[in-house]
Amino acid sequence: MAKQPKAKTATLKYLRVHPVTNVCFSAIFIFLALLCFMPALLVLIVSLSSESSVLSKGYSYFPAEWSLASYKYLLQQSGYIGRAFMNSIGITVIGTLIGLIMCSTMGYSISRSNYRLKGFFTWFIFIPMLFSGGLVASYVINTQILGLKNTYWSLILPMCCSSFYVIIMRTFFQTTVPDAIIESAKIDGARQVRIFLQIVLPISLPSIATIGLFYTFAYWNDWMLAKYYLNTNAQEKFPLQYVLITLENNIQFLTRNSQFLGTDAAADLPSETVRMAMVMVAVIPIACSYPFFQKYFISGLTIGAVKG
Amino acid sequence: MAELVKKAKAVKVSKTGAESTGSSFDNLELFLLHLPTTLWYLIFCYAPMFGIVISFFDYNVAPGKGFLYSLFVNSSWNGVGNFKFLFESIYFEPMIRNTLVYNSIFIVLGVLIPVTLAIIISELYSKRLAKVCQTAMFLPHFLSWVVIGYFVFAFFSQDAGLVNNIAKSIGVGDPKHNWYNDVGFWKWFLVFLNQWKGMGYGMVVYMASISGIDQEMYEAALIDGASKWQQTRFITIPMLRPIVSIMFIMAIGNIFRSDFGLFYQATRNSGPLTDITQTIDVYVYKALIDKPNINLSAPAALIQSVCGCITIVLANIVVKKIDPEAGLF
Numbered sequence: 001m002a003k004q005p006k007a008k009t010a011t012l013k014y015l016r017v018h019p020v021t022n023v024c025f026s027a028i029f030i031f032l033a034l035l036c037f038m039p040a041l042l043v044l045i046v047s048l049s050s051e052s053s054v055l056s057k058g059y060s061y062f063p064a065e066w067s068l069a070s071y072k073y074l075l076q077q078s079g080y081i082g083r084a085f086m087n088s089i090g091i092t093v094i095g096t097l098i099g100l101i102m103c104s105t106m107g108y109s110i111s112r113s114n115y116r117l118k119g120f121f122t123w124f125i126f127i128p129m130l131f132s133g134g135l136v137a138s139y140v141i142n143t144q145i146l147g148l149k150n151t152y153w154s155l156i157l158p159m160c161c162s163s164f165y166v167i168i169m170r171t172f173f174q175t176t177v178p179d180a181i182i183e184s185a186k187i188d189g190a191r192q193v194r195i196f197l198q199i200v201l202p203i204s205l206p207s208i209a210t211i212g213l214f215y216t217f218a219y220w221n222d223w224m225l226a227k228y229y230l231n232t233n234a235q236e237k238f239p240l241q242y243v244l245i246t247l248e249n250n251i252q253f254l255t256r257n258s259q260f261l262g263t264d265a266a267a268d269l270p271s272e273t274v275r276m277a278m279v280m281v282a283v284i285p286i287a288c289s290y291p292f293f294q295k296y297f298i299s300g301l302t303i304g305a306v307k308g
Numbered sequence: 309m310a311e312l313v314k315k316a317k318a319v320k321v322s323k324t325g326a327e328s329t330g331s332s333f334d335n336l337e338l339f340l341l342h343l344p345t346t347l348w349y350l351i352f353c354y355a356p357m358f359g360i361v362i363s364f365f366d367y368n369v370a371p372g373k374g375f376l377y378s379l380f381v382n383s384s385w386n387g388v389g390n391f392k393f394l395f396e397s398i399y400f401e402p403m404i405r406n407t408l409v410y411n412s413i414f415i416v417l418g419v420l421i422p423v424t425l426a427i428i429i430s431e432l433y434s435k436r437l438a439k440v441c442q443t444a445m446f447l448p449h450f451l452s453w454v455v456i457g458y459f460v461f462a463f464f465s466q467d468a469g470l471v472n473n474i475a476k477s478i479g480v481g482d483p484k485h486n487w488y489n490d491v492g493f494w495k496w497f498l499v500f501l502n503q504w505k506g507m508g509y510g511m512v513v514y515m516a517s518i519s520g521i522d523q524e525m526y527e528a529a530l531i532d533g534a535s536k537w538q539q540t541r542f543i544t545i546p547m548l549r550p551i552v553s554i555m556f557i558m559a560i561g562n563i564f565r566s567d568f569g570l571f572y573q574a575t576r577n578s579g580p581l582t583d584i585t586q587t588i589d590v591y592v593y594k595a596l597i598d599k600p601n602i603n604l605s606a607p608a609a610l611i612q613s614v615c616g617c618i619t620i621v622l623a624n625i626v627v628k629k630i631d632p633e634a635g636l637f
Contacts, residue, residue, distance in 0.1 A: 015526055015527070015530060015536075016431070016433065017536055018536075019433075021431075022432065022433050025429075025431060025432055026432060026433075026434070026437060028428070029425075029428075029429060029438070030441065032425075032441065033441040033444035036445045036448050036504065036507075036508065037444045037447060039459040039462065039463065040451075042459070042462050042463070042470060043459055043462050046462060057473070058465075058467070058468035058469065058473040059462045059463075059465065059468050059473065060470065061470075101344070102344060102348060105342045105344070105345055106342040106346075108338075108341065108342075109338040109339070109341055109342040110342075112338060114334070115334075115335060115338050116335045117339060121342070121346075124349060125349070126637070128349065128354075130617050130620055130621070131357065131614075131616075131617040132356065132357070133353075133356025133359050133360050133613065134360065134592075134606075134612055134613040135589070135605075135609045135612075136359075136362070136596055136602065136605045136606040137356035137357070137358075137359030137360050137362065137606070137610075138352070138356040138359070140359055140362060140375065141355050141359050141375070142352075144369070144374070144375040144378065145355075145374070145375045146351070157352065158352060160348070161345060161348050161349070161352075191337060192334060192337035192338055192341060193337060193340075193341060196341060217450055221450070221451070221455075223453075223454050223569075223573075224568065227593075227597070228593075228596075241452055241454045242454075244458065245454055248457070248458075248461075248576065272468070276462070279455055282452070282455055283451060283455055286451065287447065287450075290446065290450050291443050294443065294512075298516055301513055301516070302513065302516040302517075
C-alpha cells in the first residue's frame with residue numbers, strides 16, 4: 001500500500017458509489033433501522049404512560065401523561081406473574097450451562113483427529129440435522145416415557161443440545177486448539193478430561209462465550225416448550241414469555257365472553273400498561289445486551305455457515 | 309510456551325504411523341467425555357425417529373401404564389389408515405398449500421433482500437451509520453414471536469391500536485377496523501413480518517462474506533475500467549455464491565417446517581385468518597394440544613419430517629450439480 005495519497009483518493013472515487021447514490025442508500029437504511037426500532041419504542045412508551053392516558057388516547061407515541069405505575073405494580077406482584085421472571089432467569093442459566101457442557105464435550109471429542117470414533121460420531125450428530133422424528137413422536141416420548149409434562153426439565157432438556165452448535169464448536173476447536181498443545185500435555189501426563197478442562201476450555205473461552213450467548217437468548221425467548229409441556233396445573237412454573245401468552249388468551253376470552261361474565265372479571269387481570277411493561281421486562285435485557293455481544297454472534301454465525 | 313512447542317516437535321518426530329490414532333485409553337476417555345451428549349441424542353433425537361411408528365397405529369393412551377403398553381397392547385395396528393384419513397380431511401390441502409407457498413416466498417425474498425441490503429450497506433460512506441443501522445435491524449432477530457405479537461397488537465389492536473388511532477385523527481379509513489379479521493391484509497403482512505424479523509440476520513451473514521472479499525480484486529477490476537455496478541456484478545455477487553447456496557439449501561430443507569410463532573402467535577390464532585395461517589406446524593399443534601387427536605397429528609408430523617429430509621438431500625444434489633464446490637455435504 002505504498003500509493004501516493006492523491007492517487008489513493010482518485011481510485012477511491014471509482015471504488016465508491018456516487019455521492020448522490022450514497023445519500024439515497026443512507027436514507028433507505030435509516031428508514032429500515034427506524035422500521036425495526038420504532039415498534040419496540042411504541043411498546044416502551046405505552047408501558048410508561050398512565051392507564052388513563054391509554055384509555056383515552058389509545059396506544060400512542062405521545063401519551064397525555066407519563067407514569068411508572070405499571071412497573072411499580074409489577075415489583076409488588078407475588079404469585080405466578082412475580083415468579084415468572086425468576087423462572088425465566090433460572091431456566092436460562094441452568095439451560096445454558098447444561099447446553100454448553102453437552103456441546104463442548106461432544107464438539108471437542110469429534111474435533112480430535114486421532115479419536116477413533118470421530119467419523120461415527122460426526123455422522124451421529126449430522127443425521128438429526130437431516131431427519132427428525134417430528135413434533136408428535138418427540139412429544140409422546142417426552143411425556144409418556146420420560147414423564148416431562150409439567151416439569152421444569154421439560155423447558156430445559158428438549159433444547160439443551162443442537163447439532164448446529166456441536167458443529168460450530170467442533171470447527172472452533174479444530175481451528176483454535178492445535179494438536180501439538182494436546183500432545184505435549186499428554187507427555188506431561190495429563191489425561192483427556194484434564195486436558196479438556198484445564199487447557200482446551202481456557203484457550204477457547206471466546207468460542208464458549210459465543211455458544212453461551214446463543215443458548216442464553218434461545219432459552220430466554222423460548223415459549224414453545226412451555227406451550228407444549230405446561231398446562232394450567234403448573235402455573236407456578238410458567239416462564240415470562242408463556243405468562244405473556246396466557247395473559248393474551250385470558251384477555252381474548254374475557255372480551256369474547258364479556259356479556260356473560262360481566263365486566264368485573266377483567267378487573268383481576270393486569271391492565272394494558274402492565275402487560276406492555278411485562279413485554280418490556282422480556283425485551284429490555286436483550287435489547288440492552290445484544291449490541292455489545294453482536295460481534296460474537298456474527299463470528300458464530302459465519303462459522304456455522306461454513307460447511308460441516 | 310516455547311517449551312510446549314519444542315515438546316510438540318519432539319512428539320511429531322517420535323511418532324510412528326501406528327501411534328497416530330491415539331491409545332485405546334485416550335479413545336475411552338474421549339468417549340466418556342461425550343457420553344452424556346450421546347445419551348441426550350439417543351433419547352431426544354433417535355428415540356423419536358422410532359417413535360414415528362405411532363403414525364401407523366390407532367394410538368390410545370392407557371392412563372398410568374407405560375408408553376410401550378399403550379402402544380402395543382392398548383392400540384391397534386392401523387397401517388396407512390391414519391394417513392388416508394388425514395389426506396381426506398378438509399384441512400390437509402390448505403395446510404400443505406399454506407406451508408409451501410409461504411415458505412417459497414420467504415426463501416426467495418430471504419435471499420434477495422438480505423443480499424441486496426448487504427451489498428448496499430457495505431457501500432455506505434459512513435461506517436458508523438452502517439454500524440448503527442445494522443445493529444437496529446438486528447433487533448427483531450433477538451425478539452420472540454410472543455413479544456412481536458404484542459408489538460403487532462400495539463399497532464393493529466381494534467380499540468387502542470396506533471393505526472386505528474391515526475385513522476381516527478386524520479379521518480381516513482375505518483377507525484374501528486378489525487385488523488385481526490382482515491385476511492387480505494394478513495396475507496401480505498405475514499410476508500412482511502417474516503422479512504422484518506429475518507432481514508438483519510441474513511444481512512449480517514452476507515456482510516461478513518463481503519468484508520472477506522480481497523480488496524485488491526476491486527482495484528484490479530478498476531484498472532481494467534470496471535464501473536461500480538460491474539464490480540458488484542462480476543466480483544461481489546460471484547464471491548457470495550457459495551454462502552448463498554449454503555443458506556439456500558438450509559432454507560429449502562426447512563420448506564416443510566413453518567414458523568409456528570409467526571402463523572399462530574403473531575396472528576393471535578385469530579379464527580377468521582385460519583384459511584391462510586393453518587400451516588403444518590399449526591395443525592400439528594392444534595391436533596396435539598388444543599383438541600388432541602394423535603391419529604391425525606402424528607402422520608402430519610411424519611410427512612413433514614420425511615418430505616423435509618427428501619428436499620434437503622435433493623437441494624444439495626442440485627446445487628452440487630450446478631457448482632460442485634457449493635454443496636452442504
